[in-house]
Amino acid sequence: MNSDKEIEKSVNPIAITIIVLTLALGIAGIHFGIIHWSISAIGGTILLIFAASIRVADQWEKAVVLRMGKFVGLRGPGIFLIIPIIDRVDKYIINASVSLILAQKKH
Numbered sequence: 001m002n003s004d005k006e007i008e009k010s011v012n013p014i015a016i017t018i019i020v021l022t023l024a025l026g027i028a029g030i031h032f033g034i035i036h037w038s039i040s041a042i043g044g045t046i047l048l049i050f051a052a053s054i055r056v057a058d059q060w061e062k063a064v065v066l067r068m069g070k071f072v073g074l075r076g077p078g079i080f081l082i083i084p085i086i087d088r089v090d091k092y093i094i095n096a097s098v099s100l101i102l103a104q105k106k107h
Contacts, residue, residue: 014079015051022047052084061092 026040057063057076065072
């Protein structure tokens with residue numbers, strides 16, 4: 001079962017914005033006869049793949065990226081790209097807890 005953190009990470013606001021804007025532009029272009037529906041469909045598919053590749057790690061996190069099950073590296077904090085279907089973000093390592101523990105040991 002998915003935890004709240006996993007569900008929150010699966011909803012990417014940048015990807016949703018790209019999808020909504022692409023859908024609106026495609027519908028407007030078809031409605032006004034600027035572009036053919038097939039070009040809109042191809043462009044929408046390409047932008048959906050791009051939107052699926054965008055990931056965001058919070059300021060205190062680093063993401064573990066696996067490519068077909070093999071460790072590729074740590075990404076983040078901030079926006080980073082993955083290859084959809086091939087790459088997978090498995091875990092988010094929270095750095096805040098480590099720095100808090102080290103700060104307590106110093107005092």
